[in-house]
Amino acid sequence: MAREKIIPITIEDEMQSSYIDYSMSVIVSRALPDVRDGLKPVHRRILFGMNDLGMYHNRNYKKSARIVGEVLGKYHPHGDSAVYDSIVRMVQDFSLRYPLVDGQGNFGSIDGDSAAAMRYTEVRMDRLSEELLSDINKETVDFSSNFDDTLEEPTVLPSMIPNLLLNGASGIAVGMATNMAPHNMTETIDGIQAYIDNPDIEIKELMQHIKAPDFPTAGIIYGYEGVKEAYETGRGKITLRARANTEELRGNREQIVITEIPYQVNKSTLIQKIASLVNDEKITEISEVRDESDREGIRIVIILKRSANAGVVLNQLYKYTQMQTTFGVINLALVKGRPKVMNLKELIYHFVEHRVDVIIRRTMYDLDQAEARAHILEGLKIALDNLDEVIKTIRASNSPQEANQELRKKFALTDIQAKAILDMRLQKLTGLEREKIDGEYREIIDKINDYREILSDRSKQTAIIKDELSQLKDRYGDERRTQIVHSADDFSIEDMIADEDVVVTISNKGFIKRMPVSGYRRQRRGGKGMKGTTTRDEEYVEHLFVATTHNYILFFTEKGNCYWLKVYEIPEGGRLARGRAIVNLIELEKDDAIKAFVPVKTLEDEDYINDHSIIMTTKQGQVKKTTLEAYSRPRRDGIIAINIKEGDSLLAAELTDGDSNIILANKSGRAIRFHESDVREMGRNTSGVKGMDLGKDDEIVDMVVIRNTHEATVLAMSENGYGKRSLVDDYREQSRGGKGVITLKVTPKTGALIALKEVTDQDDLMIITEQGKVIRMSCDGIRTMGRNTQGVRIMRLDSDGSIAAVTRVVNEDEADTDTDSDSDSDDE
Numbered sequence: 001m002a003r004e005k006i007i008p009i010t011i012e013d014e015m016q017s018s019y020i021d022y023s024m025s026v027i028v029s030r031a032l033p034d035v036r037d038g039l040k041p042v043h044r045r046i047l048f049g050m051n052d053l054g055m056y057h058n059r060n061y062k063k064s065a066r067i068v069g070e071v072l073g074k075y076h077p078h079g080d081s082a083v084y085d086s087i088v089r090m091v092q093d094f095s096l097r098y099p100l101v102d103g104q105g106n107f108g109s110i111d112g113d114s115a116a117a118m119r120y121t122e123v124r125m126d127r128l129s130e131e132l133l134s135d136i137n138k139e140t141v142d143f144s145s146n147f148d149d150t151l152e153e154p155t156v157l158p159s160m161i162p163n164l165l166l167n168g169a170s171g172i173a174v175g176m177a178t179n180m181a182p183h184n185m186t187e188t189i190d191g192i193q194a195y196i197d198n199p200d201i202e203i204k205e206l207m208q209h210i211k212a213p214d215f216p217t218a219g220i221i222y223g224y225e226g227v228k229e230a231y232e233t234g235r236g237k238i239t240l241r242a243r244a245n246t247e248e249l250r251g252n253r254e255q256i257v258i259t260e261i262p263y264q265v266n267k268s269t270l271i272q273k274i275a276s277l278v279n280d281e282k283i284t285e286i287s288e289v290r291d292e293s294d295r296e297g298i299r300i301v302i303i304l305k306r307s308a309n310a311g312v313v314l315n316q317l318y319k320y321t322q323m324q325t326t327f328g329v330i331n332l333a334l335v336k337g338r339p340k341v342m343n344l345k346e347l348i349y350h351f352v353e354h355r356v357d358v359i360i361r362r363t364m365y366d367l368d369q370a371e372a373r374a375h376i377l378e379g380l381k382i383a384l385d386n387l388d389e390v391i392k393t394i395r396a397s398n399s400p401q402e403a404n405q406e407l408r409k410k411f412a413l414t415d416i417q418a419k420a421i422l423d424m425r426l427q428k429l430t431g432l433e434r435e436k437i438d439g440e441y442r443e444i445i446d447k448i449n450d451y452r453e454i455l456s457d458r459s460k461q462t463a464i465i466k467d468e469l470s471q472l473k474d475r476y477g478d479e480r481r482t483q484i485v486h487s488a489d490d491f492s493i494e495d496m497i498a499d500e501d502v503v504v505t506i507s508n509k510g511f512i513k514r515m516p517v518s519g520y521r522r523q524r525r526g527g528k529g530m531k532g533t534t535t536r537d538e539e540y541v542e543h544l545f546v547a548t549t550h551n552y553i554l555f556f557t558e559k560g561n562c563y564w565l566k567v568y569e570i571p572e573g574g575r576l577a578r579g580r581a582i583v584n585l586i587e588l589e590k591d592d593a594i595k596a597f598v599p600v601k602t603l604e605d606e607d608y609i610n611d612h613s614i615i616m617t618t619k620q621g622q623v624k625k626t627t628l629e630a631y632s633r634p635r636r637d638g639i640i641a642i643n644i645k646e647g648d649s650l651l652a653a654e655l656t657d658g659d660s661n662i663i664l665a666n667k668s669g670r671a672i673r674f675h676e677s678d679v680r681e682m683g684r685n686t687s688g689v690k691g692m693d694l695g696k697d698d699e700i701v702d703m704v705v706i707r708n709t710h711e712a713t714v715l716a717m718s719e720n721g722y723g724k725r726s727l728v729d730d731y732r733e734q735s736r737g738g739k740g741v742i743t744l745k746v747t748p749k750t751g752a753l754i755a756l757k758e759v760t761d762q763d764d765l766m767i768i769t770e771q772g773k774v775i776r777m778s779c780d781g782i783r784t785m786g787r788n789t790q791g792v793r794i795m796r797l798d799s800d801g802s803i804a805a806v807t808r809v810v811n812e813d814e815a816d817t818d819t820d821s822d823s824d825s826d827d828e
Contacts, residue, residue: 031173036354037156042083046067047132049075052070062123064123091123092107097182100128132163138365141154156354161472164347165351166185182263183210192351192352193469210231218243218481219482221483237327261298285305288303289303370447374441504570514567550566553570558592558644563586563587597653598653600631603632611658613655614654616653617703619650622688622689623662641653644687661728666740693737712728714757719802720750720751721796725783751802777794
């Protein structure tokens with residue numbers, strides 16, 4: 001018995017050698033895409049196999065099992081699930097930005113549902129795939145033997161489209177992984193054309209065309225630094241957010257509607273996660289979650305509880321769920337068989353070089369074909385020029401071989417030309433056919449010249465690439481789906497919000513809302529008003545103010561505290577909406593209430609905050625002035641603005657510019673005017689000084705800050721709807737602390753003084769009753785009269801009604817006037 005030959009090998013060497021072989025096989029032949037066509041071997045084999053079977057976009061569908069069998073049997077010696085799973089992903093429009101296979105049947109869903117078995121589904125090539133295979137039969141790419149050396153398969157596809165950038169790729173190899181983002185066709189082609197025009201273009205300039213990835217499920221790219229880093233280095237982290245909108249429901253409730261989710265997020269899993277957060281009480285303001293998605297698109301509805309703040313809930317969802325995810329970009333692909341991480345410009349460079357190579361090889365093939373045809377046509381022309389002699393020679397020959405030899409001898413023809421003459425049909429002998437041959441020969445010569453020019457001129461080659469890309473853009477180009485939002489540091493929500501005037505209302509029960517000024521139509525003096533807000537038992541609007549959405553609002557409370565809020569942070573409500581409880585927006589003490597609020601343009605401009613002050617008054621006549629700079633550092637839990645003495649409370653606060661006059665009015669109808677310099681500036685933690693001397697049971701009802709004392713007028717309004725305008729100059733300037741002068745004669749008919757406002761003819765007046773009715777009118781309809789008068793009826797009230805608040809609004813030219821309003825003049 002022959003002794004077997006045993007070769008000893010250390011296990012370390014064997015493991016190392018075998019593992020390296022396995023690693024290279026996975027890296028090169030399985031997990032990583034080629035930089036030129038953006039395909040892994042399995043995808044390339046699927047498309048090539050479909051091309052072999054003639055499964056074009058305009059042909060009938062064929063069973064998926066047919067193409068799976070074709071690819072397995074000829075090119076891909078792996079499991080059938082490897083091939084079918086790849087086909088399924090190439091069909092899914094939520095997986096690929098531009099699907100490469102057109103499927104019919106159940107190919108899974110964004111909820112993670114698996115596709116039907118391959119015996120049930122049908123496929124064919126998408127039209128875009130045919131651009132990947134264009135000119136493959138013109139020797140444009142190299143072919144290699146398949147696994148059993150019986151067939152040839154392409155090592156790469158000609159790929160007229162930049163598929164790697166368009167559809168991206170993901171794959172885990174050994175010791176490395178790729179995760180490339182998809183992009184928009186139009187932007188990508190613009191970027192490639194810009195590179196062709198200027199090969200020295202900077203990545204920053206390329207990013208003016210290719211702005212960011214464009215994902216099939218849309219969503220929002222939140223933060224641009226990751227995109228910039230990925231394009232410059234080939235690696236980066238891109239934050240993706242779901243698109244969510246807030247909708248108002250009946251009963252003063254809101255719902256969050258999610259219409260787009262981040263790429264590769266399972267919708268069903270996302271909904272389950274939200275539900276579990278609600279069940280675990282990590283998010284307590286959600287009452288119901290519904291999936292209303294259909295064929296039209298995604299629609300996840302999250303209904304909030306009545307007291308919920310939609311912005312807060314949305315931020316919690318971004319934090320705890322996949323409504324915000326990170327896409328880690330690794331631009332790793334095979335370059336000449338070696339894995340390499342590439343930046344944006346390198347990816348474009350390799351695609352362009354591949355296309356140049358394809359065009360050169362295609363042109364050489366076309367040139368060979370044209371020269372071969374020209375050679376045959378030259379022989380046919382010789383035969384037609386010597387027709388009688390050719391016919392005589394053929395007739396005299398005993399066999400085709402002899403005729404071939406005789407023709408070659410007599411007319412100096414090649415074997416190919418002689419065969420073409422012998423194969424020529426008799427109809428070619430007509431004059432018309434001869435002209436066709438001459439015309440075809442001239443065309444072929446022109447083509448040959450063109451092909452030679454293309455082969456010798458790089459600029460012509462790149463011009464062809466640009467022209468082909470332009471045709472692709474016209475055919476397949478579409479709009480960007482994924483919105484780009486710059487980083488949280490650079491991006492402010494204010495950038496998305498128009499700076500416009502809004503009306504802010506606050507009820508005596510502590511509910512606040514904002515709505516456009518245009519929501520209130522103007523009426524003439526004496527009108528009955530329209531319903532401005534829904535009021536409940538013993539609830540009425542106590543404050544009504546006009547500001548712009550980008551202003552800060554400083555809230556001053558009865559107890560002398562100050563809080564901050566941006567106007568756009570106040571929920572918008574309809575005319576009949578109740579609004580949102582302030583305690584849900586700012587951390588107000590339970591036994592405190594808002595008494596004044598001051599719109600401030602900015603708290604960041606040093607000159608502005610140092611040149612302005614806040615002046616406050618209390619019901620008992622105390623006044624205090626503090627520089628605005630003291631309020632320029634917002635704190636969520638508020639700060640002390642004024643120390644309030646026992647039995648007193650803050651009434652009003654206003655912004656001043658250092659040269660303003662202050663008018664205080666009490667409910668008995670008297671007013672005092674003094675210059676703000678008469679009140680020295682104090683720190684926040686002080687009580688202020690006496691502003692007006694009050695009688696028993698009297699109190700301050702309003703404060704007016706006047707800047708233009710000579711032209712300004714003030715409007716005094718009583719609680720029963722009587723009012724009048726008087727010149728500020730009618731109120732002589734005094735020192736603070738006096739009793740003041742009469743501003744409106746208070747009688748049982750007029751009721752106590754309720755408000756004192758500075759107005760001009762260009763202003764509108766807005767008055768609101770405790771029942772929630774609002775009237776809007778132009779102030780030029782109220783005539784100016786003496787200070788010591790009773791005034792005219794401005795608003796007709798119901799028998800048990802009284803006025804709750806008065807404010808002025810800048811007049812709008814487009815506002816409609818209600819010509820049907822009643823008018824009632826009660827002039828003295």
